[in-house]
């Protein structure tokens with residue numbers, strides 16, 4: 413079986429130990445399988461993503477000995493593609509316009525972070541129809557209708573990582589109650605929603621194995637749902653443990669003390685970094 417994996421950072425800060433672990437693990441797996449390792453910058457949050465973080469990430473990855481097998485994909489260069497997928501879901505009658513606060517919409521579109529619960533949308537705009545969509549509206553997935561469209565389908569994904577290995581059936585009722593009507597796009601500002609863009613790029617890049625942190629495990633069902641609605645089979649998923657600090661807290665990008673650049677400046681070698689993350 414072919415093996416294609418990817419590292420998909422959001423360049424909102426310097427690369428830190430947790431990212432290095434994820435990238436090295438995926439890279440090692442690809443090399444061991446004689447497969448491919450791809451790089452994708454999820455740079456759709458235009459306020460927080462910075463070119464200098466892209467450059468720093470590229471430098472740090474190279475320094476770590478990581479090589480990618482194709483030109484990196486920058487999501488910000490493909491925004492019209494994600495819009496086409498949104499329009500497809502709209503043509504199936506599965507979206508509605510939402511004019512709720514910009515701040516809430518922006519938070520709903522970003523990649524989720526561990527410990528930050530994504531609020532279930534209170535459905536304020538749910539009764540609105542696509543006909544009265546304005547240019548400043550975001551579009552939400554009508555989760556009840558989306559789930560109704562797939563009722564009777566065996567929806568599942570296979571986890572091949574060590575933590576939750578096995579076949580995971582997707583509970584549609586829980587998607588409705590616990591995830592709700594996610595934002596999948598908006599027109600006025602050029603951006604894309606994490607859930608949709610990341611899932612469709614795994615298909616566009618022919619990813620066979622998604623290697624990423626366990627913090628994203630709980631969001632896999634909604635990505636698999638989106639893929640099914642769009643007519644695609646999901647890849648295999650390998651969710652790995654997170655690198656934590658001595659207090660058990662996940663290392664975040666803003667935790668600059670753990671930035672690879674800092675370890676480099678202090679004279680650490682790539683081998684030192686590997687052993688720090690247990691590889």
Ligand code: GLU
Pocket residue numbers: 420421422454523610623624625628
């Ligand atoms: N861009 C996401 C992040 O940096 C990762 C998405 C993924 O690997 O699926 O948290």
